[in-house]
Amino acid sequence: MVLFSLVATHADIDLETVARLSVGSSAVSNSAVVLATCNRFEIYSAAEDPQLAKDRFVAELATVSGLPAPLVDSAFKLLTGSAVAEHLFSVASGLDSAVVGEREIAGQVRRALSDAQTNFAVPGPLVRLFQTASRAAKDVGSQTALGSQGRSIVSVALDLAADSSALDWAARKAVVYGTGAYAGVTVALLHERGVTDVTVFSASGRAAEFAAARGAHAAESLAEALGDADLVIGCSGSDHRIAAAELGTIRERSGVSGSPLSVIDLALSRDFDPAVAELPGVELLTLETVRLAAPSEQESALRQAQVIVSQAAADFELSIAARSVDTAIVALRKHTMAVLDAEMERVRAQHGCTAAAEEVEFALRRMVKQLLHGPTVRAKELAAAGQQGEYIAALQALYGIEIEAMEPQIPAAVESAESATQPTCPVDHDQSA
Structure with missing residues (x-):
């Protein structure tokens, strides 16, 4: 059996295609480890013939996502051999992220393996691949400056929102739309920056429990949540996309139409229609905005991190060869x-x-x-x-x-x-x- 991965990331394709591919996660989650984040959709598995396995995954994803099979096929890079470990270890360490050195991705890699293990018996080599990736990420975090800088997609997005507003963090009224992993990180970072008025809304009905555990308020409706907010962070990834007309109506009824509002859309499938940026006083920040504004890290720290990752990948390959x-x-x-x-x-x-x-x-x-x-x-x-x-x-x-x-x-x-x-x-x- 050969370890292989199918990789579709922000570096090669647009985020809209990544989001469409991610819809098919459930179609392959019973036979592969799936890493789906706001910037990537990756499949890790083992097969005698990786190319045949890729063809099967492409057919399944094309059926579920509605994308043409040739487009799905071209969206993925097929990695085998040492390239699989080298890539995953780089991803887990934040070296392949839109925000280099981001903190959230390491947790997402761990959850990808955990989720897969609840769905099927993950082969031993694949388990060891992800476990070693997590160790490599810890080494990069503890041994390089990337770990101390604590960059994340959320933190960069909040920095951009702060630059465009004259309000102090303590005076801001923030709304977090969603209750997933990014929502938890967002609430924590808002509290760190001094925001005390944080409201959470989720169409799933989980807002009350989520907010209570994080020192936030829960709203029963979207209109109640948005009200007089001046900062909204969307990270739900739900099927409901907030249209410009819907947001405009809520703001008019709340008497804040035209007042400054920063909307940060971190959902891969987009929680807000791009047209909301045309509403009076509304500024829209998207994942693309964050990616373009992400700071470049110190070259020396990157080189040190890349050495750690390369050594970890080489050691993993030796261990696989020895086990063979x-x-x-x-x-x-x-x-x-x-x-x-x-x-x-x-x-x-x-x-x-x-x-x-x-x-x-x-x-x-x-x-x-x-x-x-x-x-x-x-x-x-x-x-x-x-x-x-x-x-x-x-x-x-x-x-x-x-x-x-x-x-x-x-x-x-x-x-x-x-x-x-x-x-x-x-x-x-x-x-x-």
Whole structure:
């Protein structure tokens, strides 16, 4: 099985297409780990033939999203081999984000694996890929300046809103539209900046519980929420897009038509119609706005982070290569030990379990383990060089061992083959006495 990923991001396609692709998450979530954020839609899986697997995913997504299959196909880059780990580790560390070094993406990567594990039995190599990505993200956060800068899409968006308003944060009346992960981050950042008047609205009905846990107020209707707000952050991603006419009517009825209002739309599928920017006093900030305004990070910090990511990816590839020969090593040891066990059974059947026989058996087992040490070390070396196939072919040619097509055993399983309980003596000494 080969690890592969299908990658569609803000760097290659428009966000509208990313949003349309994300609609198809449910169609592939039972067989792959799906990473869907405001800037990307990525699929991670394992298959004998990644290209055939891509064709299947493309057909499923085209059906669900309504996009033409050729467009879906061209939207994705197919990554295999070391490129998969290199890319995911960069993503988890915030190096591939619109806001370099953003904090939210690491949590989204962890949740992608967790969600997948509730839907299907995620293959071990895929689990290890995402777990290692999370560790790489932690290392980047703790060992480089990117972690201390604490950038995020939300924080950059709030900075832009602050630049366009004369109001202090403490005087602002903010509305958060949605109750997802970005909504939680948004409420926290508003509180950090001194905003005390924060109202939450969600068409899902979860606003009351969400707001109570975060020191905010909950609104029962959109009109109540928007009222006299001067800052609105949309991060619901719901099916309902607020139209310009709807927002204009709410503002007129509240008596604030024409007064300054900053609308930040962070939803990939857009919570606000772009036409709201034409309303008097309304400024609309979108993900594209944030991406273009995102600050560039210090070159030295980026270089340091990229070194950490590249090393983590290289180490992961070595571990995968080493695991790929574990099954062969176990097969060789089982084969060799089976020959030894058969010979010892013959000796015991003829001579019984004498002290001399036990000493001979102990010596032979120690010798076999010593003889196996060299082939075991060589297997790891060849795997690291990408030549594990040659090693497996040699075992099959020399010993006639058939290596089962299965996921490589973890190292502990290799050790357990060495320390297995010794075979009991087949001779019934009580009857022969």
